[in-house]
Amino acid sequence: MSSPAPTRSKGAFAARVLANRSLGLDHYRLRLGVAGFPRSQPGQFINVRCGVAGQEGPQPLEWPEGGLPRPTGPELAGVQPLLRRPFSLAGRVDKDDGTVELDIIHHVVGVGTARLAELGVGAEVSVIGPLGRGFTVVADRPVAALVGGGVGVPPLLYLAETLQDAGVRAVAFAGARTARALPLRIDPSEPPSQAGWPTLCTAEFAARHTPTVVATDDGSLGVTGFVDKALLPWLDSPNVRAGEVAVYACGPAPMIKAVADIAAARAMPCQLALERHMACGMGTCQGCAVKVKAAGETGWAFQLVCKDGPVFDANDLYWE
Amino acid sequence: MTHDEVNLSVEIAGVKLANPLMTCSGTCGYATEYADIVDLRQLGAFVTKSITAGPRVGNDYPRVVETRAGMLNAIGLANVGLEAFLDEKVPLLESLGVPVFVNVAGREIADYVAVAERLEEVDVVRGIELNISCPNVKAGGIQFGTDGAMAGEITAAVKAACRRNILIVKLSPNVTDIAAIAAAVVEAGADALSLVNTFTAMAIDIETRRPILANRTGGLSGPAIRPIAVHMVDRVYRQVARDAGVPIIGMGGIQYAHDAIEFLLAGATAVAVGTALFVDARCLIEIRDGIADYLRRHGHASITEIIGALDRE
Numbered sequence: 001m002s003s004p005a006p007t008r009s010k011g012a013f014a015a016r017v018l019a020n021r022s023l024g025l026d027h028y029r030l031r032l033g034v035a036g037f038p039r040s041q042p043g044q045f046i047n048v049r050c051g052v053a054g055q056e057g058p059q060p061l062e063w064p065e066g067g068l069p070r071p072t073g074p075e076l077a078g079v080q081p082l083l084r085r086p087f088s089l090a091g092r093v094d095k096d097d098g099t100v101e102l103d104i105i106h107h108v109v110g111v112g113t114a115r116l117a118e119l120g121v122g123a124e125v126s127v128i129g130p131l132g133r134g135f136t137v138v139a140d141r142p143v144a145a146l147v148g149g150g151v152g153v154p155p156l157l158y159l160a161e162t163l164q165d166a167g168v169r170a171v172a173f174a175g176a177r178t179a180r181a182l183p184l185r186i187d188p189s190e191p192p193s194q195a196g197w198p199t200l201c202t203a204e205f206a207a208r209h210t211p212t213v214v215a216t217d218d219g220s221l222g223v224t225g226f227v228d229k230a231l232l233p234w235l236d237s238p239n240v241r242a243g244e245v246a247v248y249a250c251g252p253a254p255m256i257k258a259v260a261d262i263a264a265a266r267a268m269p270c271q272l273a274l275e276r277h278m279a280c281g282m283g284t285c286q287g288c289a290v291k292v293k294a295a296g297e298t299g300w301a302f303q304l305v306c307k308d309g310p311v312f313d314a315n316d317l318y319w320e
Numbered sequence: 321m322t323h324d325e326v327n328l329s330v331e332i333a334g335v336k337l338a339n340p341l342m343t344c345s346g347t348c349g350y351a352t353e354y355a356d357i358v359d360l361r362q363l364g365a366f367v368t369k370s371i372t373a374g375p376r377v378g379n380d381y382p383r384v385v386e387t388r389a390g391m392l393n394a395i396g397l398a399n400v401g402l403e404a405f406l407d408e409k410v411p412l413l414e415s416l417g418v419p420v421f422v423n424v425a426g427r428e429i430a431d432y433v434a435v436a437e438r439l440e441e442v443d444v445v446r447g448i449e450l451n452i453s454c455p456n457v458k459a460g461g462i463q464f465g466t467d468g469a470m471a472g473e474i475t476a477a478v479k480a481a482c483r484r485n486i487l488i489v490k491l492s493p494n495v496t497d498i499a500a501i502a503a504a505v506v507e508a509g510a511d512a513l514s515l516v517n518t519f520t521a522m523a524i525d526i527e528t529r530r531p532i533l534a535n536r537t538g539g540l541s542g543p544a545i546r547p548i549a550v551h552m553v554d555r556v557y558r559q560v561a562r563d564a565g566v567p568i569i570g571m572g573g574i575q576y577a578h579d580a581i582e583f584l585l586a587g588a589t590a591v592a593v594g595t596a597l598f599v600d601a602r603c604l605i606e607i608r609d610g611i612a613d614y615l616r617r618h619g620h621a622s623i624t625e626i627i628g629a630l631d632r633e
Contacts, residue, residue, distance in 0.1 A: 287395065
């Protein structure tokens, strides 16, 4: 176990699984208890070793006396993840005893996330964080539009909490391919509007006083179509003043590009949380490169999503 | 039982290291990036990211991909360049308190020599690690390290510039016979050898039917390469380094103390850890302590007793 000095901005920690709940369609909410986790901001992420602490690596093969080994361990029966997996923080609660409870919501897409899905309550997991630069609350914009697609929604939950504390009125737009892929619980007494009017239809955002518009590609829930389109009825309605709105978005590349264009057309500040494949998550391997606008011949330079992001001002990005 | 009972110190061409653990170039940044995770002062030595004469932006994304028990990287030697390294990174290196070796890359011999000459004036730098896995643009892009004559030529040129710094030559494993390249660079004056660099490799996205990396190929590192790396250290030690008295820094997939000990027994005087730092940089401490435990268990007072001890009675 490592206990960081209070001034350290990040560290390696032994976290304990407090809950690991299936949300359906291979989505899970993992709640971790971490003693002494440093201050963090929405938009930041943690890099998680996928497996029970001490058992992530290959286990020695037992050779019985005079016999042959039975290779049933994960090393030979399946593929093990090597590198950590990065996950945005979906929420944070600071308990009185100094423990910090962190939520991440993930989708099982490979061997690493499959291992995470198997963790039982009480298991110890190695976590590095908090990492990256998070969202900045735009002080002179009293209204926030939070736009998320799929697993881009969870960091917006953390942001919704921070906005609530800052007295900003937030409205969320949560999109997914289909109803069951939405990593949120729908309040059965408050179905999402099909016309795009925000209501307290999702439990997690409702708990943060944030009305939500739900959009699904296949129309199985809420508005039919992409979430960036679902943003427009509200954004362009007469009782929303463009000069009061800031946009914060997270999700697949085409979605955030579309949101950036919508915000730019209305001169709204817009921050985007990006995703890139990473190895170290800490700015040393330089794998997670993204192009930003820069002076010079090419008009762009590389920055790192893990260190200079994941949150970028939409106007700073160099779109190809 | 404490460390004081076993002596972990080693010497690389006159540079004394408190223990045999180093970092692999390209996996630990320029200086203090891992300071929040592990106490870098406990290392034997620190090896920086490759520096080139001018800054390099690096390759397009995607640059990294995990493969089974390993990963590919095609970062493209992205680095801040010599001037920014001197201005911004050297002051941080001075605070590390351990010997620093600077990995140097380039496009032609003159680049390397220019950087080496400038680094002679930097006190905190104790040695150059020559990255010869770079294409020689004056020879049509053949990598320096794939041809014995070229490898010898660049070694001799940089050695001439190193009056204070020691010269470590980092060998590429993408060759027919790494011992032949080792012999050429030792002949040309290398003070030490580090091996192995990454193996050229590829990963394919079978749904899009395209290579996953923008660069198409990348260097394979991690646990998957360790047995090949151990073999190559053994080969170079027996055929070249032992008789020449040139120390080897062994690397390639080291994650646990067991792995490091394989390299030491095969003939490495020191070991470097790379990919495993991405997983948990604290492994450096665990590996060091694990080596000490092994020495105690086998009744060795000093690590030098196991260097090249493979096959010995």
